[in-house]
Structure formats: structure tokens, C-alpha cells
Amino acid sequence: MTGGLLFALTGVVLFAMGVAGVVLIGHLLRRILAFNLMGSGAFLVLVGLAQRNDVPDPVPQAMVLTGIVVAVAATALALALARKLHALTGHLELPEDADE
Amino acid sequence: MKRMVVIAVAAVFAMVLGGAMLDLPLGAIDLRIPVAANLGESGVSHPVTAVLLNYRGYDTLLEIAVLLLALLAILAVLGETRAATPRAAHPVLQTLVRLATPLMIVVAVYLLWAGAFRPGGAFQAGAVLAAAAVLLHLVGLSPGWNTPRLKLRMGLAAGFAVFLAVAAALLPQGALLRYPPEAAGALILLIESALTLSLALILAGLFLLLSRDEEAP
Amino acid sequence: MSDPAFQPLVWLILLPLGWSTLAFALGPGRGAWTAIAGLATQLWLAFMLAVKVGAGGTAHAGPDSPMGTAVTHQVGGWGAPLGIDLAVDGLSAAMLLLTQSVALPLAVYARSYFKTGDPAGVWFWPLMGFLIAGLNALFVSADLFNIYVTLELVGLAAVALVAAGGGAQQVAAALRYLFATLVGSGAYLLGVALLYGTYGTVSIATLMPLVSADAPRLVWIAGGLMVAGLMLKTALFPFHFWLPPAHGGAPAPVSALLSALVVKASFYLILRLWLGPLQALLPAFAWLLAALGAAAIFWGSWQAIHAVKLKRLIAYSTVAQLGYLFLIFPLLTHPAALKAGVMQIFAHGLAKAGMFAAAGVMIKATGQDTVAGLAGTVERLPVTLFAFGLAGMTLMGLPPSSGFLAKWQIIEAALAQGHWIIAVVALAGGLLAAVYVFRVLRQAFLLAPEGAMAGGVAAVPRALEWSAFALAAASVVLGLRGVELMQLLGAGA
Numbered sequence: 001m002t003g004g005l006l007f008a009l010t011g012v013v014l015f016a017m018g019v020a021g022v023v024l025i026g027h028l029l030r031r032i033l034a035f036n037l038m039g040s041g042a043f044l045v046l047v048g049l050a051q052r053n054d055v056p057d058p059v060p061q062a063m064v065l066t067g068i069v070v071a072v073a074a075t076a077l078a079l080a081l082a083r084k085l086h087a088l089t090g091h092l093e094l095p096e097d098a099d100e
Numbered sequence: 101m102k103r104m105v106v107i108a109v110a111a112v113f114a115m116v117l118g119g120a121m122l123d124l125p126l127g128a129i130d131l132r133i134p135v136a137a138n139l140g141e142s143g144v145s146h147p148v149t150a151v152l153l154n155y156r157g158y159d160t161l162l163e164i165a166v167l168l169l170a171l172l173a174i175l176a177v178l179g180e181t182r183a184a185t186p187r188a189a190h191p192v193l194q195t196l197v198r199l200a201t202p203l204m205i206v207v208a209v210y211l212l213w214a215g216a217f218r219p220g221g222a223f224q225a226g227a228v229l230a231a232a233a234v235l236l237h238l239v240g241l242s243p244g245w246n247t248p249r250l251k252l253r254m255g256l257a258a259g260f261a262v263f264l265a266v267a268a269a270l271l272p273q274g275a276l277l278r279y280p281p282e283a284a285g286a287l288i289l290l291i292e293s294a295l296t297l298s299l300a301l302i303l304a305g306l307f308l309l310l311s312r313d314e315e316a317p
Numbered sequence: 318m319s320d321p322a323f324q325p326l327v328w329l330i331l332l333p334l335g336w337s338t339l340a341f342a343l344g345p346g347r348g349a350w351t352a353i354a355g356l357a358t359q360l361w362l363a364f365m366l367a368v369k370v371g372a373g374g375t376a377h378a379g380p381d382s383p384m385g386t387a388v389t390h391q392v393g394g395w396g397a398p399l400g401i402d403l404a405v406d407g408l409s410a411a412m413l414l415l416t417q418s419v420a421l422p423l424a425v426y427a428r429s430y431f432k433t434g435d436p437a438g439v440w441f442w443p444l445m446g447f448l449i450a451g452l453n454a455l456f457v458s459a460d461l462f463n464i465y466v467t468l469e470l471v472g473l474a475a476v477a478l479v480a481a482g483g484g485a486q487q488v489a490a491a492l493r494y495l496f497a498t499l500v501g502s503g504a505y506l507l508g509v510a511l512l513y514g515t516y517g518t519v520s521i522a523t524l525m526p527l528v529s530a531d532a533p534r535l536v537w538i539a540g541g542l543m544v545a546g547l548m549l550k551t552a553l554f555p556f557h558f559w560l561p562p563a564h565g566g567a568p569a570p571v572s573a574l575l576s577a578l579v580v581k582a583s584f585y586l587i588l589r590l591w592l593g594p595l596q597a598l599l600p601a602f603a604w605l606l607a608a609l610g611a612a613a614i615f616w617g618s619w620q621a622i623h624a625v626k627l628k629r630l631i632a633y634s635t636v637a638q639l640g641y642l643f644l645i646f647p648l649l650t651h652p653a654a655l656k657a658g659v660m661q662i663f664a665h666g667l668a669k670a671g672m673f674a675a676a677g678v679m680i681k682a683t684g685q686d687t688v689a690g691l692a693g694t695v696e697r698l699p700v701t702l703f704a705f706g707l708a709g710m711t712l713m714g715l716p717p718s719s720g721f722l723a724k725w726q727i728i729e730a731a732l733a734q735g736h737w738i739i740a741v742v743a744l745a746g747g748l749l750a751a752v753y754v755f756r757v758l759r760q761a762f763l764l765a766p767e768g769a770m771a772g773g774v775a776a777v778p779r780a781l782e783w784s785a786f787a788l789a790a791a792s793v794v795l796g797l798r799g800v801e802l803m804q805l806l807g808a809g810a
Contacts, residue, residue, distance in 0.1 A: 008514070009118050015507055016114040020106050022496055035499055042507045049121065049514025058147035059131045060513060062156060063462050065148070066163045067506065069223060070469045073170035074499055076306040077473055080174040081480055081492045083310055088485040095489050097562050120534040121514075129517035134399040158392040158401045162454060162466045165334060166473065169447045172341055173477030176440040177488070250344065257338045264338070268331050276327050278394035 004051035011044025026093045028082040032075060039071040143284025144216040152221065153288050157277045161267060164260045164295065171256060171302050174309050175247065183244030184311045186237065197239045204232040212296050216285070222259075222292040226299025233304035237311065244311035256305065259298025263291050325362040325369070326390050326405055329413060329453045332359055337446025348442030349428040355446070356424050359453075360417040363410070370410040371805050389459075397460065397520030404459040404522070407805050408592075411659050412456040412585055419577045419670045419788065420449050426674050426784035427570035430681075437482030437568045444481070448474035448574065455582050461509045461519040461594075464586065465502060472498040472550070475579050479567040490562035497549055497559040501583070504546030511539035512594075524594040532598065540595045544602070547590075550583035553606075553643060554613035557636045561620070565629035569677020572628060573788075576635040577670040581662050584642055588658070591649065603646040610643025611742045618749035622756065627676050627688050630753060631669070638665045638712060641727065641746060644739050648730045656803050657726030663802065664719035664792055668711035671789030675705040678781045679761075688756065692763040700782040702761055707789040709754035711796075714747040719795035 018038025025031045043064045050060040086092050135147050135155065142150040152160055188194065208225040215221030236242035248256065266287060267277050279287050336355035340348025370388055390403040405413070424445070431438025451470030458464045476498065480491030513519050515536055516527050528536060552560040560580070564572045591599045617637030624630035641661050648654035678701045679694055680686045695702050711720035724743050731739035795802070 005121065008121055012114050012117045012121070015503070016110040019500060019503070020110040022500055023106050024103055028492070031496065035496070035503070038500070038503045039506075042503055042510055045507060046510035046513060049124075049510060050517070052124070052514070053126070055132075057132055058135055058151050059156075060510075061148050062151035063159070063513075063519075065152060065223065066156075066159050066462075066466065069163050070166050070466060072303075072306075073166045074469065074473060074495075076170045077173045077177070077476065078492070078495055078499075080177050080310055081476075081488055081495065084177050084480070085485065085488045085492065088488060094492055095485065097489075097493070097558075117511075117535075117538055120538055124515060124533060124535055129398055129523065131398060131517060138395070138399070155393060155395050155400050156463075159463055159466055162451075162463070162470060165447060165450065166466065166470050168338070168341070169444075169470065169473055169477070172440055172443055172447070173473060173480075176444060176477050176481035177491075179436045179439075179482065247345065250342070253342050253344065257342050260334075261338055264331060264334055268335075271324065271327060275390065275394040276324075276331075276392045278392075 002052055002054050004048045004054055007048030008045050008052065009048075011041045011046075011048055013041070014038070014044065015041030017041075028078075028085070028092045028094070032078045032082065035078070036071065036075060039067065043067055141281040141284065143279055143281070143286075143288045146215070146217050146219070148219065149215050149221055153292070154277075154279060154284065161263055161277070164263060164299075167299070167302050168257065168260050171305050171309070174306065178309065178312075180247065182312060183246050183308075186240040186243050188240035189238070194239045194241060197235045197241065201232050201236060204228050208232075208296070208300075212292060215292065216289070222295035222299060225292075225296045227303060229296070229300035230303035230307075233300065234307050237308055245305060245308040248305070252301070256298060256301050259295040262294035266291055324390060325366040326388060326403055326457055329359055329362050329366070329417075330450060330457070332362070333446050333450035333453060337443045337450060340446055341440075341443040345439045346433060348446075349424070352442045352446060353421070353424050353428070356417060356421040356449070359449070360421055363413045363417045366405060367410040367414050367805055370405055370407055390457075398518035398523045401463050402459040402520060402522060403457045405457050408585070408588065408655075408659065409456045411663070411802065411805055412581070413453060415581075415663055415666050416449065416452050416456070416578055418791070419666055420445070420574070422784040422787050423570050423573050423670060423674065426573075426677075426781055429778040429780040430568070430570055430677060435482065437571075440481060441478070441570075444474050444478050445574065448478065448579070452578060452582055456585065459521045461512065461521060461524075463519075465506050465509060468502050468505065468550070468583070468586075471579060471582055472502060475575055478571040478574070479563050481571075482568075483566065486562070487566045490559075490566045493559045494563040497556070501546040501549035504542045504549070506546075508539040508541075508543035508546065511535050511542070515539070521589070521593050525596075528594050528597055530597045537598055540590070540598045541602075543590060543595075544587055544599065547583040547587045548609075551580050551587070551639060552636060553639060554609050554616055554636065557613065557617070560636055561629055561632040564632035564635060564673075565626060569628070569673050569680070572632070573670040573673035573677075576632070576673060577666040580635065580639060581666060584639070584662070588655075591646070592655075600646075600649070603649070606643045606646045607739065610640040610646075613637060613640030613643070614742060614746040614749070618746065618753065621753040622749070624753075625688065626686050627680065627691070627757065628673070628686060630688060630757065631672055631676055634672075634712060634750065634753060635665075635669060637746065637750070638669070641665075641723070641743065644727060644742060645730070647736060648727075648734055648739065651730045651734055653726055653733075654730040657723055657730055660719060660726060660799060660802065661723035663795060664711050664723045667788050667792035667795065668708040668718075668720060671704055671785050671787075671792060672708040672712075674781070674785035674788060675701045675708065678777050678785060679705075681781070682775050682777050684775065688760055691757065691761045694761045698777070698782065700786050701777075702758070704782070704786040704789040705761075706754075706758060707786075707793050709750075709758065711789075711792040713750045713754060714743075717796045718793040719799060720792065722796045722799045 021034025142154040208228040211220040212225035455467035476495045549556040621633035645658040711718040714720045714724040728740040
């Protein structure tokens with residue numbers, strides 16, 4: 001079990017936890033945190049699996065840098081939306097969809 | 101009930117994926133070789149920076165677009181806002197931040213310069229600068245942002261615009277973002293400098309635009 | 318070789334990025350004319366590119382795909398797998414053409430739709446620009462990680478467009494959409510990570526010869542993750558939950574862009590993977606996808622028939638019509654099936670954009686957004702109703718519309734391979750579409766009840782009605798000119 005593989009396995013666990021969190025959790029801030037967890041999991045897999053022989057590979061590292069920035073952008077938008085929803089409704093949970 | 105099902109599915113998925121990972125043969129392609137081989141022509145001497153700004157510079161171009169878009173999206177979602185009135189923090193905190201800010205600026209400039217030959221670059225430098233701006237706001241020394249006026253908008257867009265302009269200018273040479281080896285280092289530094297400024301503004305803006313009085317409509 | 322500075326492929330990405338930045342710098346509410354000028358130029362570029370691809374690509378051979386020899390561009394001059402490659406074959410050229418063709422009339426529509434100071438329209442132009450730039454970049458990318466970045470660009474722009482200027486329901490719909498799209502791209506990214514870990518590259522061309530049917534289990538999981546993530550973004554049943562509130566609640570031009578283009582982008586990617594690097598793996602799931610597609614058709618149509626609000630009805634129609642696209646997967650060994658799928662993308666794209674545009678006019682004019690409240694509109698909005706009717710024709714699959722051509726080709730391909738059940742589902746879907754389309758038309762043709770709308774129907778700018786009409790008419794006229802499109806798709810093959 002090399003270091004890289006350990007990171008990758010951890011990444012898988014984090015990813016699964018993150019997705020479960022986004023699906024199940026109602027509170028918006030925690031949901032956004034779960035999304036970040038999911039993203040971090042995917043990044044860990046990207047770098048860990050590529051470096052499973054413990055030799056550094058610059059390409060996935062650069063890809064993860066890009067991915068982190070993209071995740072920051074998405075998180076910022078999610079927070080702004082959550083903020084706006086709170087300002088409009090006073091709650092930090094998504095209302096039931098009034099399906100008609 | 102739904103909770104149990106989702107958690108069970110997630111757990112099974114993780115175990116199956118983990119198991120599949122354990123017995124994986126080595127890959128056919130090793131990109132470290134071409135990365136190292138072309139490093140001399142790339143204009144920088146650190147492989148990750150080379151990948152980020154040269155070999156896969158197109159990804160970076162789009163990624164800056166995503167960041168700028170996020171800022172734009174926040175503006176669109178929030179509508180007309182009035183920035184929160186800064187609340188002065190404890191004087192000790194304010195002094196600390198006053199002392200830290202010039203240091204952070206120096207660190208940022210160093211990170212920008214160092215990116216060519218060790219981990220660093222425009223993103224890291226921009227993030228440090230943005231952090232300085234956020235700290236200044238948190239201790240009450242700097243106001244939050246209203247809807248950006250022309251100068252600020254131009255600052256926000258400048259980095260991306262420079263990157264785009266360089267990319268387009270290089271197009272007649274045969275390919276998008278193909279830096280001529282002699283000028284690669286200089287071009288990358290130019291792009292990174294412009295990006296640092298814009299990234300600092302964008303990242304700071306992502307925070308400072310969201311800071312508003314709760315009672316504001 | 319032509320002038321190296323004139324690379325329509327690259328300019329289709331650089332140009333919208335450029336004018337979006339300009340529109341942003343110009344400030345709140347500005348940028349309409351920049352956008353329209355930019356989009357018109359892009360439409361011309363897309364035509365040039367389609368002609369170039371149709372003529373068999375360039376002398377510099379690109380990767381061969383089932384859609385013929387591609388026009389390629391190696392960004393940075395490095396070439397895959399070190400650099401990022403862009404490639405345009407018949408399929409990509411068609412998607413680019415569709416994107417620009419739908420975006421331009423919608424831009425004209427949106428200019429008149431958003432009144433000055435409307436919070437939904439304040440930053441519409443740069444947002445739309447980034448959306449189109451992302452779509453163009455997505456359709457030409459031949460690098461799996463680059464595609465991830467373009468997916469995020471498109472997704473975030475779409476979410477922002479849905480949320481802008483809206484109330485609690487709209488913001489909630491946007492948040493639901495955001496979470497769905499982020500989980501979708503997250504799954505896709507994990508798939509890419511697994512592929513890189515296995516093969517050491519994310520370039521589509523380089524991966525193609527490497528992935529065979531006896532690939533490690535990890536690769537199968539990666540494929541499943543990527544397709545599942547993209548299915549979530551395409552709102553395929555049962556992942557469709559986010560679409561009706563988002564498309565139904567957004568302003569009309571936004572709904573049009575989303576239904577016509579954005580959901581097609583993730584479907585295009587499933588096709589690209591299916592025909593490309595994962596071609597040895599994915600066909601095992603063809604019938605699963607077809608079954609889900611059939612479920613989408615029935616469920617979506619059922620909901621549309623019972624929808625109270627007009628835009629919600631049209632959104633459910635999108636869910637149903639997307640099901641048609643997934644019906645083609647078991648048929649893809651027959652070349653006509655792919656052409657049928659692309660024709661359906663075009664037909665639905667143009668028709669749905671026209672339909673949402675028409676709905677926007679009707680809602681603006683009557684001041685309310687239910688189907689029931691449309692009574693009496695036929696007298697005041699004949700052009701709009703006609704546009705709605707034409708779009709409905711395409712959705713139902715009546716000749717000579719492109720919708721008819723698409724369904725005809727699907728049925729033909731299905732029968733040629735003995736899969737008559739797919740033909741039956743396609744026909745049934747057309748009938749169901751007729752039910753909900755006529756529901757709207759019938760309501761509009763009713764006389765207005767006494768006393769209601771005594772003030773009559775508000776006047777709407779001509780540009781709104783005619784751009785809606787242009788889109789809807791295009792969807793019908795395309796049926797007559799379908800031959801050229803089919804030739805493009807078969808380019809070089």
C-alpha cells in the first residue's frame with residue numbers, strides 16, 4: 001500500500017461521503033461543505049492514483065490546481081445563492097418544490 | 101428510509117471502487133517524460149507551472165473565465181446591494197492587520213516571481229493579496245463592495261483580457277497560446293502579473309460583495 | 318493551408334469570451350449590441366467551419382471518428398497527450414451551428430424582453446456570452462479534463478441566468494440546479510481521474526486505442542460515473558427533478574437557452590464518449606438508457622398534460638423530448654440512428670427555443686403565467702400563437718417539420734434492426750406531445766371570459782413575436798432542408 005494509493009482510497013471515501021451529504025442534508029451551508037468534500041475527494045483520487053508509485057507527476061497536480069479554482073468559483077456562487085435565499089425567506093433550507 | 105438507502109449505496113460504491121483500485125497495473129503513458137523534455141522551451145523551469153501556463157495553458161484560460169463568471173454571477177444574483185458598514189474590531193487586531201498587510205503584499209510579489217522555478221505563481225499570489233483585502237475588511241479598516249464601478253470592473257477583467265489578447269495575438273504563429281520559445285518566459289510573466297492583480301480583485305470580490313447589512317433589502 | 322490567423326474553430330471560443338468581457342466592462346444593463354454583433358459573426362464562423370468540415374477536413378489529418386475526418390487544432394502547438402487538442406468533426410460542427418443559430422435570435426428577443434432596469438436583465442449579456450463561449454469550447458474540445466472545465470463554465474453561467482433577479486422560488490430552483498449540476502460534474506471528474514490513473518492521459522484521441530472490452534474494472538466504473546454524471550446534467554429520468562422548476566421559473570429567454578442548448582451539451586458528451594474512447598464499454602448499457610428514455614417520454618408528457626403553469630408545461634415537454642435522444646442508443650450500430658439523434662437535437666433545440674420565446678410573449682401580454690389564463694390571446698397575438706403552433710408541430714413530429722424527419726429516421730432505424738418497441742414508443746410520444754400542445758392552443762383560441770382582461774392584452778414589441786416566429790419556423794423549414802445537415806454529419810465517412 002503506497003502513499004499515493006492511500007490518498008486515492010481516502011479520496012474515494014470522501015467523494016462518497018460528499019455525494020451522500022449533498023443528497024441527504026437539508027441545511028444549505030452543510031450541503032455546500034459536502035460538495036467541497038466531494039470535490040476534494042475527486043482531487044485526491046486524481047493525484048493519488050496517478051502517483052500510486054510515489055513518483056510525483058506534474059500533470060494531475062496542475063489539473064487539481066485548476067479544479068480547486070473551479071470549485072472555489074462554484075462554492076462562491078452557491079454561497080451567494082444561499083445568502084440570497086436566506087434574505088428572501090429567512091431559512092437556510094430549500095423549500096419544497098411547489099409542483100404544478 | 102431514503103437516508104439508509106443513500107448511505108448504503110454510497111458505502112457499497114466506495115468499497116467497489118476502492119477494491120478496483122487496489123489491483124491496477126501501471127499506465128501505458130507517462131507524461132512526465134515529455135513534460136521534462138520540453139521544459140527548456142516552455143519558458144519556466146518548474147514542471148507544474150509549465151503544465152499550468154504553457155502545455156495546458158488553455159485550461160488556465162478557461163479557468164480564469166470561470167472565476168470571472170462566478171463574480172459576475174454573484175453580482176447578478178445579489179442585485180443592488182449596499183455594502184455592510186465596517187465594524188471596527190479591537191485595536192490590537194487592527195494594528196496586527198496593519199502590520200501584516202505590507203508583508204502579505206511582499207509575499208505575494210515573491211510568490212508571483214517564484215512561480216517560474218518553484219511552487220508559486222499567479223493564483224497563489226492573487227490569493228494572498230485577496231486574503232489581505234479580506235482581513236482589512238474583517239477588522240473594519242476597509243469597506244465592503246458595492247456594485248463595481250467602471251475602474252473596478254476594468255481591474256477585474258484586465259487579467260483575463262490580457263490573457264485573451266496574448267492568446268489571440270499568438271494565433272497567427274500557427275496555434276492558440278503557442279509561445280515562441282525565446283519569448284515564452286517573458287510572456288508568461290506578463291500574463292501572470294496581470295492575472296495576479298485581477299485574481300486578487302476577483303477573489304476579494306467574491307467575499308466582499310457578499311458582505312452586507314442583514315437589514316438591507 | 319489557409320491563413321493561420323483565420324481559424325474559425327478558435328475564434329468561436331475567443332470571440333464570445335472577448336465580447337462577454339467587454340459587456341461586463343461596459344456595465345450593468347449594457348452589452349446587447351456587442352452580443353448581437355458577436356453572435357452574428359459567430360454564426361458566420363460556424364457556417365465557414367461546417368463548410369470546411371463538410372469538404373473533408375484539412376490536409377493535416379486529424380483523428381478519425383465515425384463522423385468523418387476532423388478539423389483539428391493543437392493548442393500551444395504541443396499536441397496531445399502533452400497539450401490539449403481541439404477537434405471538430407461533423408457532429409461538433411452541427412452542434413456549433415445549432416448553438417449560434419439559436420443564440421442569435423434569442424439575443425434579439427432578449428434585448429426587447431428585458432426592460433431597462435429589470436434585475437434579471439442587468440447582467441444578462443456577459444452571462445449569456447460566457448454560456449455560449451463555454452458551449453462552443455465544449456463542442457470542440459478533445460481533452461476530457463478540458464471538457465470538465467467547459468462543463469463548469471456552462472453550468473455556472475446557466476445557474477446564474479436562472480437565479481438572476483428572481484424571487485425565492487427562482488433562487489431555490491437555481492440552487493437545486495446548482496447542486497445537481499455540481500454532483501454531475503463531480504462524478505464526471507472522478508471518472509476522468511480514474512481514467513488518468515489507469516492510462517496516464519486524458520486526451521480522447523490517445524485513449525481511443527487504449528480502452529478495449531477487457532479494460533480493468535476501474536475503467537468500467539469510470540465510464541459509469543461519467544455517463545451518470547452527464548445524465549444528471551441532461552436531466553434524464555430519473556435525474557430530471559431539477560429541470561422543471563429551473564426551466565419553468567426562469568425568464569423566457571433563459572429557459573429557451575437552457576432547454577435548447579445547455580441540456581444538449583451534456584448529451585453530446587455522452588455521445589462523444591459512446592462513439593469515442595468508451596466505445597468498447599458503453600454499448601452494454603444501451604438498453605438501460607433506452608428504457609430510461611422511454612420512461613422520460615411517458616412521465617414528462619404526463620406531467621406536461623397536467624401542468625398548470627405554461628412554462629412548467631414546456632419544461633416538462635423538454636424532459637419528454639430528451640427521452641427521444643436516449644432511445645437511439647441501442648440503434649447506434651446503424652449509421653442513420655446517429656443522424657436521427659442529431660436531427661432530433663436540432664429539431665427540439667429550435668422548436669423549444671421558439672416555444673419558450675412564444676410563451677414569454679404570451680406571459681408578458683396577459684400578465685399571468687397559467688395555461689388557463691391564455692384565453693383570448695389568439696386575437697391579439699396571432700404571430701406568437703402561430704409560432705407556438707409551428708413549434709408544436711415539430712415536437713409532435715408532423716411533416717414537413719424537422720421533428721417529423723427525426724422521428725421518421727428513429728423509427729426507420731428501429732424497424733431496420735427489428736427493435737419495433739422503440740418505434741412504438743417514438744410514435745406514442747408524438748401522440749402525447751399532441752395532447753399537451755393542443756391543450757395550450759385550444760385554450761388560446763377560447764374567447765376571453767366576460768369581464769376578465771377588460772383592458773385587453775398588453776402590447777408587446779414586434780421583435781419578441783418575430784424572433785419567436787423565426788425560431789419556430791426554422792424548426793419546420795429544417796425538415797425540408799434536412800439533406801444538407803445529413804451530408805454534414807456524414808462528412809468524409
